[in-house]
Amino acid sequence: MTRAAAVVGAGQTVHADRRTDVSVPELAREAARRALEDAGIRARDVDAVVFGSGPESWEGVNRPEGWIGPALGVPGKPILRVHTGGTTGAAATIAAFYHVTSGMFDVVLAVACDKPSERVAGGLPDDEAGAGFTLDTRELAAMQARQYIDRHYPEVREEHGAMVVAKNRGNAAKNPFAQVRTPVAAKDVMASPPVATPLKELDCPPLADGAAALVIADERRARKIASRPAWFAGLGTCSAGAFMPDFDMAYPEPCVRAAQIAYQMAWIYEPLRELDLVEVYDAFSFQELIWTEALGFCNPGEGGKMVEQGITAMDGEFPVNPSGGILSANPGGAGAMLRQLEAALQVMGRAGEHQVPGVKKAMAHSWGGALQFSTVTIFSHRM
Amino acid sequence: MPGKSGIQSGGSQGVGVEGELSIPYRHAAGRHAERFSREMRDNRRIMGVRCSRCEAVLLPPRPYCGFCFEPATEWVEVADEGELVTFTSVQGDPDAAVFEEPRIRALIMLDGAGVHFPHVLGEVAPDDVSEGMRVKAVWSEDRNGTLSDIKYFRPI
Amino acid sequence: MSESGSLKPDQVSGEARLEYRWAAGGTTGEFLQALRDYRRILGAVCGGCGMVAVPPLSYCEICGGDTDELREVGPRGVVTSWARVIEAPQGSPVEAPFRYVLVLLEGADTALVHLAPDDDRVDVGVTVVPEFREGRSGAVTDIKWFVPEG
Numbered sequence: 001m002t003r004a005a006a007v008v009g010a011g012q013t014v015h016a017d018r019r020t021d022v023s024v025p026e027l028a029r030e031a032a033r034r035a036l037e038d039a040g041i042r043a044r045d046v047d048a049v050v051f052g053s054g055p056e057s058w059e060g061v062n063r064p065e066g067w068i069g070p071a072l073g074v075p076g077k078p079i080l081r082v083h084t085g086g087t088t089g090a091a092a093t094i095a096a097f098y099h100v101t102s103g104m105f106d107v108v109l110a111v112a113c114d115k116p117s118e119r120v121a122g123g124l125p126d127d128e129a130g131a132g133f134t135l136d137t138r139e140l141a142a143m144q145a146r147q148y149i150d151r152h153y154p155e156v157r158e159e160h161g162a163m164v165v166a167k168n169r170g171n172a173a174k175n176p177f178a179q180v181r182t183p184v185a186a187k188d189v190m191a192s193p194p195v196a197t198p199l200k201e202l203d204c205p206p207l208a209d210g211a212a213a214l215v216i217a218d219e220r221r222a223r224k225i226a227s228r229p230a231w232f233a234g235l236g237t238c239s240a241g242a243f244m245p246d247f248d249m250a251y252p253e254p255c256v257r258a259a260q261i262a263y264q265m266a267w268i269y270e271p272l273r274e275l276d277l278v279e280v281y282d283a284f285s286f287q288e289l290i291w292t293e294a295l296g297f298c299n300p301g302e303g304g305k306m307v308e309q310g311i312t313a314m315d316g317e318f319p320v321n322p323s324g325g326i327l328s329a330n331p332g333g334a335g336a337m338l339r340q341l342e343a344a345l346q347v348m349g350r351a352g353e354h355q356v357p358g359v360k361k362a363m364a365h366s367w368g369g370a371l372q373f374s375t376v377t378i379f380s381h382r383m
Numbered sequence: 384m385p386g387k388s389g390i391q392s393g394g395s396q397g398v399g400v401e402g403e404l405s406i407p408y409r410h411a412a413g414r415h416a417e418r419f420s421r422e423m424r425d426n427r428r429i430m431g432v433r434c435s436r437c438e439a440v441l442l443p444p445r446p447y448c449g450f451c452f453e454p455a456t457e458w459v460e461v462a463d464e465g466e467l468v469t470f471t472s473v474q475g476d477p478d479a480a481v482f483e484e485p486r487i488r489a490l491i492m493l494d495g496a497g498v499h500f501p502h503v504l505g506e507v508a509p510d511d512v513s514e515g516m517r518v519k520a521v522w523s524e525d526r527n528g529t530l531s532d533i534k535y536f537r538p539i
Numbered sequence: 540m541s542e543s544g545s546l547k548p549d550q551v552s553g554e555a556r557l558e559y560r561w562a563a564g565g566t567t568g569e570f571l572q573a574l575r576d577y578r579r580i581l582g583a584v585c586g587g588c589g590m591v592a593v594p595p596l597s598y599c600e601i602c603g604g605d606t607d608e609l610r611e612v613g614p615r616g617v618v619t620s621w622a623r624v625i626e627a628p629q630g631s632p633v634e635a636p637f638r639y640v641l642v643l644l645e646g647a648d649t650a651l652v653h654l655a656p657d658d659d660r661v662d663v664g665v666t667v668v669p670e671f672r673e674g675r676s677g678a679v680t681d682i683k684w685f686v687p688e689g
Contacts, residue, residue: 023561043603070601139471143471249469397562397568398562398565400562400677404556405556407554408551408552
């Protein structure tokens with residue numbers, strides 16, 4: 001990279017089932033304003049904007065990129081809209097990182113917003129050969145979970161998914177922005193009705209209207225703006241094809257590769273020892289275990305043990321999703337940026353009640369599409 | 384085509400704008416999908432293509448291999464039976480409408496194929512399904528060139 | 540929801556019917572309610588630069604600032620540009636021929652895109668007034684079009 005970049009400000013909305021009081025641009029404006037206030041800069045200090053949002057039919061509103069500049073308070077500035085499925089929010093941050101490290105811009109605002117309560121059912125069909133059976137995300141995740149459990153049984157059982165939910169919902173109770181803040185016990189998860197076996201109702205995430213924003217600055221501006229910026233130390237992305245059943249879902253190659261790229265860039269050899277925590281995209285309970293393994297924090301099949309022994313608890317050796325994760329707040333594409341936002345805040349020491357003490361390096365992960373997009377971002381307290 | 388639009392006002396609920404759009408679409412299926420569909424419809428055959436490098440037989444057929452990005456030009460017929468890789472018994476749709484009977488979605492490794500084939504299972508209860516079981520296609524009499532030309536896969 | 544998808548087999552075709560409902564937000568909501576219930580046109584006064592924008596938004600498209608208040612504008616306005624439409628686009632709210640007009644309403648700083656009859660009196664600099672529909676739903680088309688004054 002030509003020069004360093006860091007997160008110097010972060011903002012998010014409360015993630016709610018339905019925000020009927022604001023339009024899509026107004027929702028994005030809320031998060032952007034908080035990020036600017038957090039950084040202590042004005043809109044006019046922003047050199048460019050990267051905006052991440054889902055397809056139009058997911059939000060019910062056409063061409064959000066046309067509205068977003070003035071809504072974010074920065075009319076006349078360069079704007080780029082990005083979309084990569086569930087990783088959209090993370091992709092916006094990554095594009096902002098490219099903007100800054102390229103030397104083109106010094107201060108870039110990355111914003112991600114989704115309003116699934118206004119989602120238009122269906123949309124246009126995928127351009128896929130022999131279209132007719134496209135799996136929805138939940139069915140895909142269910143088959144992924146079964147493949148995973150079946151491979152590692154009895155080291156991994158359905159109870160381990162329930163333990164993830166109990167852990168993350170407990171963490172969310174300390175996160176004022178989370179959507180679901182009521183704790184549940186693992187036995188409640190096990191007793192919730194099946195929706196797509198082996199997934200039960202509480203193994204699945206809620207769906208929220210919400211937005212997130214990050215201010216990303218180059219080395220010189222970052223030092224001026226923030227006393228303790230969260231420096232980008234490593235970044236890895238991987239995108240595979242759209243034919244989802246082609247790879248091993250229980251140990252997904254795109255995730256493994258994205259992590260390898262990020263570790264190489266950040267000079268990390270022993271992720272579990274060298275990193276302090278991770279925020280993974282736990283759209284479904286079992287995925288937290290699968291990602292923990294694919295990201296190299298334990299061997300394949302040991303994910304169950306990690307949660308059962310409390311290693312991934314907020315006060316464990318290696319906390320996973322101290323914010324409560326996607327299982328506690330799921331604002332569509334903005335959820336991927338939330339993972340980065342939470343990891344960055346942990347490094348900055350400003351995560352609030354769910355701050356883990358002494359965090360120096362934290363990682364954020366996200367997945368999207370038909371498991372085909374993966375992103376990994378590593379933040380460090382030192383440049 | 385834009386239809387009518389209008390507002391629904393409701394105090395604390397805010398003002399909602401409602402409407403309906405209707406979008407006709409038509410796109411070229413492409414050479415590979417065209418043959419795949421035609422073989423299913425006219426000959427009850429499932430056709431894949433073989434990658435020129437890794438030799439995996441790819442389904443649905445496509446012009447290139449997603450693993451090694453080499454051209455996949457050789458057409459290969461795969462069996463309409465194979466082994467169950469993974470499955471889920473779905474109780475309702477994502478909008479919480481509950482199905483009368485659970486639908487069993489499955490990934491199947493057809494004999495001769497190198498990648499999984501997504502479909503549904505029939506003639507079997509969810510509790511009797513297990514990974515690795517052998518399944519065979521039950522073809523529809525009324526075929527139109529889509530994946531639903533196969534009604535479902537049943538245990539052998 | 541995508542419906543009636545079929546393969547020819549060389550073509551995939553069908554029709555997607557999409558039903559939507561989205562939150563207008565407080566400002567746009569008030570604008571649409573005022574049109575429907577009071578036949579009034581509201582503009583937004585920017586707290587940052589003082590510009591009055593129509594239709595109003597909660598933020599200023601010129602400077603990015605917050606809207607301070609909503610203020611009634613018009614109903615009279617001056618045409619700043621127009622185009623004659625000979626063939627109506629699909630879903631057009633009026634039959635062709637008609638004219639698209641940019642109308643700078645009294646008290647506003649931005650022009651509103653709207654419609655006018657295909658009348659040669661509709662020209663740049665001409666004063667126009669809105670003609671409201673009887674059955675109004677809360678849409679900008681509650682104003683049928685703008686017609687020359689008098």
